[in-house]
Amino acid sequence: MNNLVLVGLNHKQAPVEVRERLAFGEEEKLPLLAGLKEKGLLDGGVLLATCNRVELYADLCEGRSPQELISAIIASRDFALEQPDLFYVKRQKDVVAHAFRVAAGLDSMVLGEPQILGQVKDAYFLARDGAVITTPLNLLFQKTFHVAKRVRTETGIGERPVTISYAAYNLARSIFQDLSSKRILLLGAGEMSRIVATHFVESGVGEVRVANRTREHAAEFARSFGAQVVPWEEFPKALIQSDIVVASTGAPKPVILRPMVETVMKIRRWASLFIIDIAVPRDVEEDVGKLDGVYLYDIDDLQQVADEGLAERQKKAVEAEAMIESELDLYSRFLEHQSLSEVIGGLVAWVSQVQDDELEEALRKLGGLTPKQQEVVRNTVRRVVQKVLHPPITHIKRLVLEEDSTSALGVFKELFPSAQKEPEEEEEG
Amino acid sequence: MSLVNLTLFFYVAAMAFALMFGGVRKTVLFWISIALATIGFAAQTIYLAYGWGAEGYPPAANLNELFRITAWAILALYLALYPATRSRILVFFLMPFVTLVYFGGCFIVPDPPVQSKPYYFTAWFAVHILLLVFGMAFFFLSFLYAAIFIMQDHSLRYHHGPSPLPIPSLEEAERWSSRLLLLGYPFFTLGIFSSALYGILHGGKSNYHPGLIESASILAWIVLGAAIYGWFSARVHPRRRAWLVVAGAAFSVLIILGIVWH
Numbered sequence: 001m002n003n004l005v006l007v008g009l010n011h012k013q014a015p016v017e018v019r020e021r022l023a024f025g026e027e028e029k030l031p032l033l034a035g036l037k038e039k040g041l042l043d044g045g046v047l048l049a050t051c052n053r054v055e056l057y058a059d060l061c062e063g064r065s066p067q068e069l070i071s072a073i074i075a076s077r078d079f080a081l082e083q084p085d086l087f088y089v090k091r092q093k094d095v096v097a098h099a100f101r102v103a104a105g106l107d108s109m110v111l112g113e114p115q116i117l118g119q120v121k122d123a124y125f126l127a128r129d130g131a132v133i134t135t136p137l138n139l140l141f142q143k144t145f146h147v148a149k150r151v152r153t154e155t156g157i158g159e160r161p162v163t164i165s166y167a168a169y170n171l172a173r174s175i176f177q178d179l180s181s182k183r184i185l186l187l188g189a190g191e192m193s194r195i196v197a198t199h200f201v202e203s204g205v206g207e208v209r210v211a212n213r214t215r216e217h218a219a220e221f222a223r224s225f226g227a228q229v230v231p232w233e234e235f236p237k238a239l240i241q242s243d244i245v246v247a248s249t250g251a252p253k254p255v256i257l258r259p260m261v262e263t264v265m266k267i268r269r270w271a272s273l274f275i276i277d278i279a280v281p282r283d284v285e286e287d288v289g290k291l292d293g294v295y296l297y298d299i300d301d302l303q304q305v306a307d308e309g310l311a312e313r314q315k316k317a318v319e320a321e322a323m324i325e326s327e328l329d330l331y332s333r334f335l336e337h338q339s340l341s342e343v344i345g346g347l348v349a350w351v352s353q354v355q356d357d358e359l360e361e362a363l364r365k366l367g368g369l370t371p372k373q374q375e376v377v378r379n380t381v382r383r384v385v386q387k388v389l390h391p392p393i394t395h396i397k398r399l400v401l402e403e404d405s406t407s408a409l410g411v412f413k414e415l416f417p418s419a420q421k422e423p424e425e426e427e428e429g
Numbered sequence: 430m431s432l433v434n435l436t437l438f439f440y441v442a443a444m445a446f447a448l449m450f451g452g453v454r455k456t457v458l459f460w461i462s463i464a465l466a467t468i469g470f471a472a473q474t475i476y477l478a479y480g481w482g483a484e485g486y487p488p489a490a491n492l493n494e495l496f497r498i499t500a501w502a503i504l505a506l507y508l509a510l511y512p513a514t515r516s517r518i519l520v521f522f523l524m525p526f527v528t529l530v531y532f533g534g535c536f537i538v539p540d541p542p543v544q545s546k547p548y549y550f551t552a553w554f555a556v557h558i559l560l561l562v563f564g565m566a567f568f569f570l571s572f573l574y575a576a577i578f579i580m581q582d583h584s585l586r587y588h589h590g591p592s593p594l595p596i597p598s599l600e601e602a603e604r605w606s607s608r609l610l611l612l613g614y615p616f617f618t619l620g621i622f623s624s625a626l627y628g629i630l631h632g633g634k635s636n637y638h639p640g641l642i643e644s645a646s647i648l649a650w651i652v653l654g655a656a657i658y659g660w661f662s663a664r665v666h667p668r669r670r671a672w673l674v675v676a677g678a679a680f681s682v683l684i685i686l687g688i689v690w691h
Contacts, residue, residue, distance in 0.1 A: 153454070153455060154453060154455070156454065160590075171585065173598060174581060174584075174585060174592070174598055174599065175585065175598055175599045175600065176598055176599075176600050177597070177598045177600040177601040177604070178600075269663035269664075270663070270666045270667060272599055272600065272667075289586075292666040292668060293666060293667070293668075295585045295586065297588065301588050304588065304590075305588070305590045308590050309590075
C-alpha cells in the first residue's frame with residue numbers, strides 16, 4: 001500500500017460550479033486513466049466520478065507526487081481551477097479508510113444512500129476491464145465491497161427513509177405487497193407531485209393517472225410519466241380504482257372530503273387507500289385519516305418520518321464507523337502478513353540461490369568426490385543454512401504476527417535488501 | 430440423550446438463531462435456525478412415529494403429548510408453507526412459541542399416567558387428534574399474520590413510522606391470515622365434530638355433557654367462522670377481521686385450558 005494515494009474533491013468542499021467542470025462522462029474515464037499511466041504518473045488507478053465527487057484512487061509510480069495527478073486531472077478538463085486546495089490528498093491507510101467510508105455511504109450527501117456502492121463498483125470494473133488496475137488497488141476494492149456490504153446488512157443504515165419522497169414510497173411498501181399491481185392518482189401537477197411520483201414510477205407502480213384543474217398542465221405532466229389524464233370533475237370516481245393518491249393542488253380549501261372518501265371506501269370494500277397530502281394548505285380533510293382503511297399522511301407527517309429516518313441513520317453511522325475502524329485494523333494486519341510472507345519467501349529464495357551457486361562452485365573445485373560424498377557436503381551446507389535462518393525468521397514472525405510490530409518488518413527488510421522481490425504488477429483482464 | 434430431549438435441544442438452538450436473526454437480520458442466521466428446527470422436527474417425527482407404532486394410538490393421549498404434537502404441527506406447517514410465504518421474519522415470532530409449547534410439553538405440564546381407553550385405539554381418535562392439531566396450527570399461523578397486520582395498521586394509522594422489524598406489508602399479512610384461517614377451518618371443524626360424533630354414537634346423547642373444552646371449541650369455531658364470513662362478504666374491515674382471528678386464537682387457548690381443567 002506504499003504508493004497508494006487518493007486525490008479528489010467532493011460536495012463538502014467544492015461548489016457545484018467546480019464539480020460540473022470536473023464531471024467525467026463514462027467514455028472519458030478510461031482514456032484519462034490510460035493517459036496518466038502512459039505518462040508514467042501511475043501504475044494503476046480507479047476513477048470515481050459522480051455528481052457529488054471526483055476521486056482518483058491511484059497506485060502512484062515511484063518518484064511521482066499526488067500534486068502531479070491533480071494538475072493532470074485539471075489539465076484534462078481544460079480549465080483553470082482558482083482554488084486547487086479544494087482537492088484533498090490521502091495516502092496509504094487514509095486512502096483505505098476513505099474508500100470504506102465512501103462505499104458505505106458515510107461520506108455521501110444523503111447519509112447511508114445505497115447508490116454510491118454501485119457507482120464504486122462500476123468505477124472498479126471499468127478500471128479492471130481497461131487493464132489499469134494493480135494488485136494493491138485490486139485488494140483495496142475487493143475489501144471495500146466486503147466492508148460496504150457488511151455495514152449495510154449489519155447496521156441497516158439505508159433502511160429508514162430520509163427524504164419525503166422516499167418516506168412516502170417506504171410507507172406504501174408497508175401497506176401494499178406489490179406496487180406493480182397498484183394504481184396511483186396524482187391530484188395537481190406541481191413540482192412536489194412530480195418528485196413524489198417519480199419515486200413510484202421508477203419503482204414500477206402499475207398505473208399512473210393525473211387530474212388537474214387545468215387540463216393542459218395535466219396532459220403535459222402525464223406525457224412525462226406515460227400517465228393517463230382524468231378530467232378534474234371525475235377525480236372522486238377515480239379514487240375508487242386508486243390505491244395511492246398524491247394530492248398537491250394548491251387549492252385554498254380541501255378538495256378531498258370525508259363524506260366523499262366514506263362513499264369511496266364502502267365501494268372499495270375497505271381495500272387500503274394511501275393518501276399523501278403534500279399540499280399547503282392541505283388538500284385532504286383531517287378527518288379522512290380516521291376512516292378505516294385510509295392511511296393519510298400530510299407533508300409534516302412525511303417530514304417527521306424522514307427526520308426520524310435521518311436520526312436513525314446517524315445512530316447507525318456511529319456503529320458503522322466503529323465497524324470500519326475494526327475492518328481497517330484487520331486489513332492493515334492482512335497487508336502486513338502478506339508483506340511478511342513476501343519478505344520471508346524472498347529471503348529463503350535468495351539464500352537458496354546463493355547456497356546452490358556456492359555449493360556447485362565448491363564441488364567443482366574439490367573434484368573427484370563420489371556421489372555419496374557430494375550428497376553429504378550438500379546436506380551439511382543446507383542444514384547449516386537452515387539452522388542459521390531459522391532463528392531470525394521465527395523471531396520476525398513473532399514480532400509481526402504476535403506483537404504487531406510493523407517497524408520490525410522494516411528493519412528486517414533493511415537487513416536483507418537482496419532478499420526483496422522486485423514488485424510484481426498483476427493486472428486482471 | 431432421548432429423542433424428546435434431542436428435539437428440545439435443537440428447538441432451543443433454532444430459537445436462539447431465530448432471535449439473533451430478528452436482531453441482526455443476517456440471512457445465514459435464518460437458514461441456520463431453519464436447519465436446526467428441521468433436524469429437531471425430524472427427531473420428533475421419528476419419536477411420534479415410534480410412539481404411535483408401539484402404543485397403537487397417536488401419542489397425544491395426555492396433555493404433555495398434546496403440547497408436543499401441537500408444536501410439531503405448527504413447525505410442520507411453517508416449513509411446508511415457507512416456499513409460498515417466503516416470510517423469514519415469521520421464524521422470529523414462531524420459534525420461541527414452538528419451543529415454549531414443546532418445553533411445556535416436556536417439563537411444565539404434569540404428566541399423568543396414560544390410562545388406555547378403547548377410544549384411543551379407534552380411528553376416531555387419530556382423526557380427531559390430527560385434524561384438531563393441524564387446525565390449531567393453521568389458526569396459530571393465521572393469528573401471527575393477524576397480529577402483524579394489527580401492529581402494522583396501528584403503526585401506519587398513528588404515524589409511528591416503519592416497523593424496526595422487516596414485517597410483511599398490510600396486504601400480505603391480511604392475505605396470509607385469511608388464507609391460513611380458511612385452510613385451517615375445515616380441519617378444526619371436522620376435528621371437534623368427529624369427537625362429539627363419536628361420543629354421541631357410542632354413549633348416546635344422554636351421555637354427552639359439554640364442558641369447558643367443548644364450549645371453548647364451539648366459541649372459537651363461531652368467532653373464526655365470523656372472520657371467514659367477513660372475508661368472503663368483504664363487509665368487515667380487515668382490521669376487525671384480524672381482531673376476530675386474535676379472539677378465535679384466544680378461545681383456542683381456552684380449549685387447552687379446558688383440557689388442563691378436565
